[in-house]
Amino acid sequence: MLVSKRKRYLSGPDWVINTLDHMMKATTSAGNMSQVVLQFDSPQDENEIRTRLARFVGAFPVLEGSVSRDIKLAPYWKIPATTNKTLLFTVHRLDDGDGSAFLSLLEKSVNTPFPGRKEHLAFHLLNGTGRSFLAMAFDHAVFDARGAEMFLNLFQESMNSGGPVSGDIAFVSSSGLTEWSKKFLAGRNVNRRIIALSRSTPEVLAPPAAGGRSYRYHLLRFSEEETAYIYDRAYDEAGYLMESPYLLAAIIETVHDLFKDRTGSGSSYLIPVTMDLRPGLDQLQEIFFNYVSYLFYQVPVGDAGDRKALIALLKQQMYDQVKSGFPRDLAEASLLTRIAPLPLLGRLLQLPLKGKMATFAFSHLGKSAYRHCDFSGRRVANLFHMPRVPMPPGIGFFSNYYDKKLNLVIAYLEGLVDDQVVQQLDKGIRSRFGVVQPT
Amino acid sequence: MTIQEIERTLIQGIGAITNQDEAAIGPETPFPDLGIDSLGFVEILVFIEKTFKLPLIASDLTRKDFETIRSLAAFISRRV
Numbered sequence: 001m002l003v004s005k006r007k008r009y010l011s012g013p014d015w016v017i018n019t020l021d022h023m024m025k026a027t028t029s030a031g032n033m034s035q036v037v038l039q040f041d042s043p044q045d046e047n048e049i050r051t052r053l054a055r056f057v058g059a060f061p062v063l064e065g066s067v068s069r070d071i072k073l074a075p076y077w078k079i080p081a082t083t084n085k086t087l088l089f090t091v092h093r094l095d096d097g098d099g100s101a102f103l104s105l106l107e108k109s110v111n112t113p114f115p116g117r118k119e120h121l122a123f124h125l126l127n128g129t130g131r132s133f134l135a136m137a138f139d140h141a142v143f144d145a146r147g148a149e150m151f152l153n154l155f156q157e158s159m160n161s162g163g164p165v166s167g168d169i170a171f172v173s174s175s176g177l178t179e180w181s182k183k184f185l186a187g188r189n190v191n192r193r194i195i196a197l198s199r200s201t202p203e204v205l206a207p208p209a210a211g212g213r214s215y216r217y218h219l220l221r222f223s224e225e226e227t228a229y230i231y232d233r234a235y236d237e238a239g240y241l242m243e244s245p246y247l248l249a250a251i252i253e254t255v256h257d258l259f260k261d262r263t264g265s266g267s268s269y270l271i272p273v274t275m276d277l278r279p280g281l282d283q284l285q286e287i288f289f290n291y292v293s294y295l296f297y298q299v300p301v302g303d304a305g306d307r308k309a310l311i312a313l314l315k316q317q318m319y320d321q322v323k324s325g326f327p328r329d330l331a332e333a334s335l336l337t338r339i340a341p342l343p344l345l346g347r348l349l350q351l352p353l354k355g356k357m358a359t360f361a362f363s364h365l366g367k368s369a370y371r372h373c374d375f376s377g378r379r380v381a382n383l384f385h386m387p388r389v390p391m392p393p394g395i396g397f398f399s400n401y402y403d404k405k406l407n408l409v410i411a412y413l414e415g416l417v418d419d420q421v422v423q424q425l426d427k428g429i430r431s432r433f434g435v436v437q438p439t
Numbered sequence: 440m441t442i443q444e445i446e447r448t449l450i451q452g453i454g455a456i457t458n459q460d461e462a463a464i465g466p467e468t469p470f471p472d473l474g475i476d477s478l479g480f481v482e483i484l485v486f487i488e489k490t491f492k493l494p495l496i497a498s499d500l501t502r503k504d505f506e507t508i509r510s511l512a513a514f515i516s517r518r519v
Contacts, residue, residue: 240500244477275478280458295478312497319496322478323485366476 001174008077008171010067012334013277013290015075017140018067019349020390022342027391028413029213030113034387035124035137036148037106038370041381044125044132046091049376053123054087056155060167062288063142064118074175075338077141077289080118088119094128102126102133103217109135110386111214134375135386142288145385145398146276149369150287156372171285176335186332193326197298203259203266204356204392208415215388218422220408226435227406233434238311244364245314247408248273248297249307251397254428255360256304258421266356269299274363275327293327307432361389361396368402387411440519445491445512452486453508466509491519 002009010018021032057063061080068078090109095101109124120139126132138148158165176183222230234246252269259266278291297317303309321327337345349357368383384407389396394413399406410425417425430436440448446466454461457473464473475483481496488494493515504514 235502240502240505241475241477241480278458315496318478318481319484322481323488364477367474 001172003170003172005061005168005170006079006081007070007173008062008065008079008289009173009175010075010077010338011173011176011290012331012337013292014077014141015338015345016334016349017144017290018075019337019342019345021139021141023346023349024388024390025113026346027213028215028388029111030388032140032388032390033110033114033137034140034145034148034385035106035110035135036145036152036383036385037136038134038152038375038380039382039384040132040134040375040378041130042132042378043127043129044134044376044378046125046127049125049134050087050089050123052159052376053089053155056158056165057087057121058083059165060169062167062169062171063121065120065142066118067141070175072175072177073339074177076173076175079171085119088115088122089125090122091125091127094126094132096128096130103219106133106135106386107215107217110137110217110388112137114139131381132378140290144276144290144292145274145363145365145387146278146369147287147289147291148385149365149383150283152375153370153372154284154287156370156375159376160372169284169288171288172282176338183332183336186329187336189324189326189329190333193296197270197296200268200270200298200300201266202268202270202298202356203301203359205359205395205416207391207394208413210415214414215411216414217386217412218410218426219384220410220426220429221382221384222406222408222433222435224404226433227401227404230406230433230435237307238315242311242315244273244366245311245318247364247399248362249310249314250429250432251360251362252299252304252310253307253432254425256301257428258417258424259301266359267301269297269301269304269359270357271297271299271360271362272358273297273361277327277331293331295321295327356392358393360393361398363396363398365398365400368400370402373403382407384409389413391416440491440516442509442512442516445515446508448490449487449508449512449515452490453483456482456486464508466512467507469507470505470511487515491515493518 025031061083064083064085065077065079067075069075092105105126120142122137124135231243234243238246272294275293275295277293278286297314370383383402385398389411391413394416396411399408450461450464454464484495505511
């Protein structure tokens with residue numbers, strides 16, 4: 001194990017994330033980015049929040065790192081000794097009279113590429129008179145979604161404690177160049193699973209003819225009462241703590257309606273679902289980089305219209321994959337991919353399933369890792385995520401739970417679906433949650 | 440296996456799955472306080488199947504069975 005403040009070896013999932021970044025930069029306007037958005041029911045003091053964030057972010061040199069390779073070619077994150085850059089912070093005026101203006105501005109911020117290869121974080125403040133939004137746009141090379149929430153949580157904790165923050169972290173990592181048989185066995189298991197998945201052709205949306213480069217978003221927000229109702233239904237229909245398969249089942253049913261109208265040629269729906277693999281060893285270290293793996297759900301088109309059967313199928317697939325250790329095998333096996341240069345690995349990722357890698361992406365973050373009800377002295381009214389989704393599939397559904405409220409974001413490559421289809425998805429999902437009226 | 444032994448085994452397994460110190464988990468710890476999501480819950484069910492040979496994913500588990508580790512141990516004790 002290497003303990004270093006200047007060097008942190010990249011894991012297999014980190015390398016895949018960097019590959020997706022390379023692919024997305026080549027095909028869309030920016031890389032594999034996301035943003036976590038805090039909504040406030042009052043305006044923010046621009047100068048105050050900019051100063052506080054600059055001081056906090058400036059304590060973390062890891063955020064100005066870049067990918068390098070050591071003498072044995074193992075990729076690592078090269079961390080500078082000090083931070084030199086000015087905080088990327090933009091302010092936009094929000095027209096309180098236009099209810100949807102904030103979403104257009106947030107779309108703009110998450111589609112804005114970082115200015116350099118050592119820039120991985122930017123803040124965008126949307127300030128109105130009655131409300132405001134703070135978006136933290138981040139490169140997935142430095143945070144996964146939960147890590148981003150943990151980072152904001154740490155900011156607020158430092159605000160509450162009033163003490164200085166030391167972000168000069170000694171990272172513990174391994175080059176992963178040992179235990180080859182373990183990696184190859186994991187690779188064999190993953191390969192078998194991919195072969196099994198490839199026996200069925202997944203439904204996919206056709207890439208936009210005009211070659212979309214920006215991502216668009218649709219936000220479904222649910223009130224406390226609606227959320228409680230949805231969770232009660234999840235308990236009744238899917239069982240204790242089974243809200244994730246319940247939410248996914250409702251989305252699959254809705255997407256199924258969309259494909260029925262389009263008379264697609266696939267025989268199943270294939271959905272990769274993110275799974276958090278944090279080892280829980282050091283909370284500060286685990287804020288940074290990626291600790292994700294995936295479960296793959298495959299639903300025959302013929303089973304997608306029967307809610308009860310669908311939920312049972314998703315639960316069983318989740319159980320079987322966890323029991324077989326597939327997510328950990330995938331993370332272990334992906335260590336083997338690190339030898340491949342990013343452009344090559346990008347092409348290799350397209351080979352299985354003939355490029356039809358998924359119908360859509362799904363992630364349910366569950367209870368937020370942001371534990372506070374205020375941020376920099378302002379009450380947080382809501383928190384949600386806006387990720388850019390690699391193409392294919394170019395569309396994803398991302399839910400989270402903050403302050404007793406459920407949010408569901410539909411993210412899609414511009415031109416992949418039109419506004420009418422998005423409204424259809426909104427209506428279908430609300431209806432299947434039993435919450436028909438938009439809030 | 441006594442209920443106390445089942446409780447101890449559950450605490451060890453749940454501690455490992457949720458990355459929590461076993462000493463911080465007691466038989467009366469409410470399940471919701473363990474911060475478990477759907478996937479963590481499934482990992483616990485897999486642990487129960489492997490340890491007690493009791494498949495539960497398709498069973499009729501209720502909130503009451505998962506109120507505390509003690510109530511889960513009682514549920515398992517009735518089934519094994």
